[in-house]
Amino acid sequence: MEEHLINNVLLGLLMMTGFAIVRMKSLLAVTMLTSIYSLLSASLFVVLDAVDVALTEAAIGAGISTILLLATVARTTDEEKAPRHKPLLPLFVVVATGAALIYGTLDMPNYGDPMAPIHLHVAPTYLHVTPEEIGVPNVVTSVLASFRGYDTLGEVTVIFTAGAGVLALLGYRTRRRNSQDPEIRKMVVLRVITKLFFPLILLFALYVQFHGDYGPGGGFQAGVIFATGFILYALAYGLGNVQRIIPYRTLRIMMVAGVLIYIGVGIESMLLGGKFLEYRILADDPVTGQHLGIMLIELGVGITVAAVILIIYYGFVSRRH
Amino acid sequence: MYIIVSSVILIAIAAGLLRAFRGPTLYDRVLAVNMVGTLTVLIVAVIGFMTERPEFLDIALVYVLISFVSTIAVLRVYTYRNTEAAGNTTGSGDE
Amino acid sequence: MGTVVHILSWICLTGGACFVLVGAIGVLRLPDFYTRLHAVSVSDTMGAGLVLAGLMLQGGLSMVTVKLVLIFYFMIFTGPTATHALAEAALQAKLKPVVDDREP
Numbered sequence: 217m218e219e220h221l222i223n224n225v226l227l228g229l230l231m232m233t234g235f236a237i238v239r240m241k242s243l244l245a246v247t248m249l250t251s252i253y254s255l256l257s258a259s260l261f262v263v264l265d266a267v268d269v270a271l272t273e274a275a276i277g278a279g280i281s282t283i284l285l286l287a288t289v290a291r292t293t294d295e296e297k298a299p300r301h302k303p304l305l306p307l308f309v310v311v312a313t314g315a316a317l318i319y320g321t322l323d324m325p326n327y328g329d330p331m332a333p334i335h336l337h338v339a340p341t342y343l344h345v346t347p348e349e350i351g352v353p354n355v356v357t358s359v360l361a362s363f364r365g366y367d368t369l370g371e372v373t374v375i376f377t378a379g380a381g382v383l384a385l386l387g388y389r390t391r392r393r394n395s396q397d398p399e400i401r402k403m404v405v406l407r408v409i410t411k412l413f414f415p416l417i418l419l420f421a422l423y424v425q426f427h428g429d430y431g432p433g434g435g436f437q438a439g440v441i442f443a444t445g446f447i448l449y450a451l452a453y454g455l456g457n458v459q460r461i462i463p464y465r466t467l468r469i470m471m472v473a474g475v476l477i478y479i480g481v482g483i484e485s486m487l488l489g490g491k492f493l494e495y496r497i498l499a500d501d502p503v504t505g506q507h508l509g510i511m512l513i514e515l516g517v518g519i520t521v522a523a524v525i526l527i528i529y530y531g532f533v534s535r536r537h
Numbered sequence: 538m539y540i541i542v543s544s545v546i547l548i549a550i551a552a553g554l555l556r557a558f559r560g561p562t563l564y565d566r567v568l569a570v571n572m573v574g575t576l577t578v579l580i581v582a583v584i585g586f587m588t589e590r591p592e593f594l595d596i597a598l599v600y601v602l603i604s605f606v607s608t609i610a611v612l613r614v615y616t617y618r619n620t621e622a623a624g625n626t627t628g629s630g631d632e
Numbered sequence: 633m634g635t636v637v638h639i640l641s642w643i644c645l646t647g648g649a650c651f652v653l654v655g656a657i658g659v660l661r662l663p664d665f666y667t668r669l670h671a672v673s674v675s676d677t678m679g680a681g682l683v684l685a686g687l688m689l690q691g692g693l694s695m696v697t698v699k700l701v702l703i704f705y706f707m708i709f710t711g712p713t714a715t716h717a718l719a720e721a722a723l724q725a726k727l728k729p730v731v732d733d734r735e736p
Contacts, residue, residue: 219588222547229554232554240558245557245566248566248567248611252570255573256573258581259581262584262585267590267592267596270596271595275599278607279607283607283610283614286611406609420598427595431592432595444603451606
């Protein structure tokens with residue numbers, strides 16, 4: 217059908233971009249091509265009907281990922297080192313592994329087959345139970361936040377550890393606020409548009425956070441969009457001014473607070489007589505309890521993600537050569 | 538139908554990709570990324586209408602904002618450049 | 633949904649597709665960075681505007697149209713700003729435009 221045509225063209229473009237990334241020597245060009253790669257992937261996810269994944273790829277791939285890669289390339293060199301030997305052995309290993317994998321897929325069921333085992337295991341249970349017990353239209357959110365709550369707790373802890381690791385490795389430095397910097401005073405258009413868009417971006421982040429029950433969204437995407445708003449402000453007004461609004465102290469508290477909110481919900485449900493992260497106990501009505509639990513943990517996730525991304529950005533950008 | 542519009546937008550994305558691959562200077566590549574970003578917004582909106590799932594418009598909204606921030610970030614990271622070869626990549630970036 | 637609205641939205645969508653194609657050809661064939669910048673701005677404003685207008689006509693009066701209006705509003709603010717920032721950065725890097733110096 218028509219979607220297959222769009223699918224194939226997008227996959228072809230992805231392959232060409234990947235090939236170009238491998239062959240180019242200038243790392244700056246590779247960064248730009250990586251940004252296009254993530255744009256194409258997000259379109260592919262949209263065609264494949266994976267809406268939450270597409271939203272996350274849109275928020276992270278084209279935005280924060282490109283910005284951090286750029287900051288790294290700006291701090292180090294830009295030319296890729298020439299390889300010193302011909303990669304014949306790695307090529308052979310890759311071809312052999314690829315052939316083995318392709319041979320292994322010949323036995324698998326067709327793509328999207330509803331009778332495949334993966335679709336018959338727990339998926340029907342989730343799909344049937346979600347409207348009755350949880351009452352949230354977006355099944356992805358119900359699986360992420362309620363059925364697989366431990367897993368999401370692990371993910372939030374991983375993000376927190378990444379932030380702590382960057383803090384330990386890169387350290388931080390607070391710049392003085394430099395609103396009188398002549399470089400900044402020249403960019404009038406950018407400053408005006410930033411003032412216009414900064415509250416809109418933050419508002420949109422809050423919308424994505426709380427609308428995650430009914431449409432694509434949730435804590436992870438909302439945190440990234442929130443942090444990107446502040447990064448826009450930092451780009452237009454200088455790092456010193458942003459550090460005046462959100463200093464390191466606040467970010468460290470936010471980073472920890474998000475994880476603690478998540479764990480706190482679990483402990484609260486234990487104190488009320490249930491098991492860890494059993495949301496039904498949190499209110500009189502089980503469905504309301506589920507809603508409350510999902511909202512609180514998504515809030516925790518959003519706070520931690522936003523704080524960690526800002527800490528990483530500060531760490532990369534506040535270093536002088 | 539919608540397939541015509543999406544085909545044209547896909548051709549335009551391929552053109553942007555070619556420019557990103559070929560463009561001699563950094564600014565050509567930033568231009569290509571900007572263009573592909575706008576076209577991705579359009580194709581996401583058109584695909585959303587084609588498959589009757591209007592939730593996709595949230596993705597398009599996110600993309601407009603994020604690709605804008607990304608373009609500004611590239612330009613602000615490389616504010617000071619060499620004069621002879623603006624395609625040369627050894628510039629002392631600041632923020 | 634009336635037939636007039638349907639035909640009108642198809643005219644808008646096809647017009648938008650034409651402008652996007654013009655922008656794409658321009659980006660490939662024009663000789664200089666500044667001229668290519670101009671080509672991209674064609675597809676950014678007219679192309680995106682007409683396609684979004686066509687989709688708005690298809691959507692009727694609903695939340696979908698409100699979101700499309702929001703997308704259009706964001707685009708007409710961020711598009712020219714990005715173009716301006718690009719041109720200013722290129723000028724600061726002393727990227728020279730191709731000038732026609734031949735004798736008339």
